[in-house]
Amino acid sequence: MQLMSGNEAIAHGAWEAGARIGVAYPGTPSTETMETFGKLEGVYAEWCTNEKVAVEVGLGASAAGARVLSTMKHVGVNVAADPLFTSSYTGVGGGMVILAADDPGMYSSQNEQDSHWYARAAHIPMLDPSDSAEALSFTREAYDLSEKFDVPFMIRSSVRVSHTKTPVELGQREERPLRAYQSDPAKWVMMPAFAKPRRKVQLSRDDELEAWAETCAYNRVEAGTDGGKRGVVCSGAVYQHVKAALPDAAVLKLGCTWPIPQKLVSDFAESVDELYVVEEASDYLTTEVRAAGVAVSAFPNELPRDGELSAGLIKHAFGMADPTFEPKPADVPNRPPALCPGCPHRLVFKELNRIKAIVTGDIGCYTLGALPPLSAMDTCVDMGASVSMSHGFELALAGTEHRPVVAVIGDSTFAHSGLSSLISTVYNKGVGTVCILDNRTTAMTGRQGNPFNGETLQHRPSRELDLIGVLKALGIENVQQVYPHDAKAVRAALKQATKEQADELSVIVFKAPCVLLERHREPAYFVNANCRSCGSCTTLGCPAISRDAETGIAAIDPALCIGCGQCAQYCAFDAIEQPNGTQSDSSKGAN
Numbered sequence: 307m308q309l310m311s312g313n314e315a316i317a318h319g320a321w322e323a324g325a326r327i328g329v330a331y332p333g334t335p336s337t338e339t340m341e342t343f344g345k346l347e348g349v350y351a352e353w354c355t356n357e358k359v360a361v362e363v364g365l366g367a368s369a370a371g372a373r374v375l376s377t378m379k380h381v382g383v384n385v386a387a388d389p390l391f392t393s394s395y396t397g398v399g400g401g402m403v404i405l406a407a408d409d410p411g412m413y414s415s416q417n418e419q420d421s422h423w424y425a426r427a428a429h430i431p432m433l434d435p436s437d438s439a440e441a442l443s444f445t446r447e448a449y450d451l452s453e454k455f456d457v458p459f460m461i462r463s464s465v466r467v468s469h470t471k472t473p474v475e476l477g478q479r480e481e482r483p484l485r486a487y488q489s490d491p492a493k494w495v496m497m498p499a500f501a502k503p504r505r506k507v508q509l510s511r512d513d514e515l516e517a518w519a520e521t522c523a524y525n526r527v528e529a530g531t532d533g534g535k536r537g538v539v540c541s542g543a544v545y546q547h548v549k550a551a552l553p554d555a556a557v558l559k560l561g562c563t564w565p566i567p568q569k570l571v572s573d574f575a576e577s578v579d580e581l582y583v584v585e586e587a588s589d590y591l592t593t594e595v596r597a598a599g600v601a602v603s604a605f606p607n608e609l610p611r612d613g614e615l616s617a618g619l620i621k622h623a624f625g626m627a628d629p630t631f632e633p634k635p636a637d638v639p640n641r642p643p644a645l646c647p648g649c650p651h652r653l654v655f656k657e658l659n660r661i662k663a664i665v666t667g668d669i670g671c672y673t674l675g676a677l678p679p680l681s682a683m684d685t686c687v688d689m690g691a692s693v694s695m696s697h698g699f700e701l702a703l704a705g706t707e708h709r710p711v712v713a714v715i716g717d718s719t720f721a722h723s724g725l726s727s728l729i730s731t732v733y734n735k736g737v738g739t740v741c742i743l744d745n746r747t748t749a750m751t752g753r754q755g756n757p758f759n760g761e762t763l764q765h766r767p768s769r770e771l772d773l774i775g776v777l778k779a780l781g782i783e784n785v786q787q788v789y790p791h792d793a794k795a796v797r798a799a800l801k802q803a804t805k806e807q808a809d810e811l812s813v814i815v816f817k818a819p820c821v822l823l824e825r826h827r828e829p830a831y832f833v834n835a836n837c838r839s840c841g842s843c844t845t846l847g848c849p850a851i852s853r854d855a856e857t858g859i860a861a862i863d864p865a866l867c868i869g870c871g872q873c874a875q876y877c878a879f880d881a882i883e884q885p886n887g888t889q890s891d892s893s894k895g896a897n
């Protein structure tokens with residue numbers, strides 16, 4: 307018995323079931339699953355450029371007879387949706403399990419969509435563990451089920467299940483030889499003539515799955531002690547909160563959330579006076595329970611429709627006083643996230659703010675460039691959207707006097723989906739400026755490898771793509787590579803690129819490693835007696851820099867400063883220096 311997070315447990319469940327191939331694109335809260343799987347004996351695991359690619363690679367390996375694990379966060383399922391929907395037509399070869407890790411409460415996501423809807427829409431059965439032991443056993447058994455029903459199985463977790471450590475009993479690996487591959491176009495070539503009969507296979511499989519769900523051991527009724535007054539239908543992490551909030555209520559815990567066992571649900575409803583559905587940031591289960599012909603009772607107080615639930619919130623919804631329940635903690639200071647000290651992204655945003663560009667942003671650490679004091683981002687929607695949305699801005703603003711339009715995208719995000727957006731812009735003779743912030747890693751999700759740094763998940767031999775070569779090959783002539791810690795170089799590059807942009811497309815690659823990659827520190831800078839309290843160093847938003855509330859004099863925290871020298875370049879008074887007395891050589895005048 308050992309403590310393990312849900313993510314680690316899913317990886318071990320797949321390993322015990324003999325999965326030999328792992329394919330993923332990182333994304334919180336799913337990332338550690340593939341990182342754990344890749345360290346286990348006898349498996350091959352890789353980061354793919356995006357989730358669609360991952361599911362397709364996985365489906366190919368499954369068709370060839372291997373058991374496969376594919377993992378992604380909830381928004382990754384959007385990207386993978388195309389192969390996902392047709393995979394329930396083709397079915398599988400070797401068992402295939404896909405983790406969709408949801409983020410109710412949006413701790414690190416742009417939305418809090420509920421992956422249950424995907425399972426239902428794509429006709430892919432979904433299992434919903436509520437702790438790590440279930441995460442392991444559901445995943446392990448999902449492989450047999452996948453092969454039995456000839457369809458991928460989805461495991462749905464949420465941030466609470468993925469990241470909470472609970473006890474797990476590990477088992478042995480069951481080696482699974484490849485299932486023999488035989489060409490079968492009627493199963494795998496989804497052109498209309500073959501897809502039509504496979505659609506019927508899908509629908510009759512749905513019927514079989516519905517019958518199976520009624521007897522599935524993952525769906526269980528836990529009797530209440532309140533004399534049959536209240537019954538609650540729930541799943542996943544919410545089950546734990548319900549048990550804590552309502553220890554007396556009867557509970558129908560659904561471990562299989564698509565398809566739901568309609569008869570079991572209505573029998574359960576019959577056994578209690580009032581039937582409630584408690585779920586997080588969604589009305590999926592409520593809709594499904596109602597579709598089973600069951601009346602769902604309203605809560606005495608409203609249960610939040612968005613965000614993560616807690617035992618306190620559930621108690622409140624049921625009209626129970628809970629001394630630990632605080633609708634909103636009043637006196638907790640706000641601690642907005644910020645780019646790290648020494649982050650190579652910082653000066654790009656400082657300079658974009660300065661030229662008052664319209665900045666279409668993207669998803670990564672650099673999204674923090676939207677926040678004060680950098681405040682240099684107008685949009686951020688989904689991965690790759692910076693490049694396509696800037697093209698949209700240029701189309702709409704064409705022929706008008708307008709501020710420069712600049713897309714900002716990270717290296718991993720560029721490989722994920724920015725590249726196809728850029729090809730579309732080039733093809734349509736689009737204009738504007740694209741900044742690729744190449745910090746040599748996928749920093750936001752924990753520094754995974756990507757095609758532009760050539761690091762692979764299991765450190766196998768790889769190829770590092772030549773980013774400048776790729777851009778040149780697309781026919782983009784105005785391409786610059788710039789060192790982003792040099793304020794004057796950043797400024798000059800943006801000036802050159804945006805000046806030309808009325809009639810051409812320009813790309814600037816800002817290339818310097820993420821500070822967390824090498825963890826290299828130079829001696830910390832300090833503020834000397836020259837400080838005039840102008841505050842320009844604090845406009846960089848570096849967490850190491852603060853100002854005295856009364857005098858306005860700046861101070862640098864030596865424990866946080868890594869000696870990057872960015873701030874010294876913005877001090878017009880030589881007030882920021884290193885212990886050896888050197889100011890940055892491009893100091894003075896960047897501001």
Ligand SMILES: Cc1ncc(C[n+]2csc(CCOP(=O)(O)OP(=O)(O)O)c2C)c(N)n1
Binds near residue numbers: 382415416720748749
């Ligand atoms: C479709 C999708 N998949 C995964 C994620 C999780 N995610 C957010 S940003 C990011 C990559 C960021 O890397 P990069 O573009 O190199 O920027 P950096 O964080 O290094 O600055 C990932 C994987 C997501 N938000 N959406």
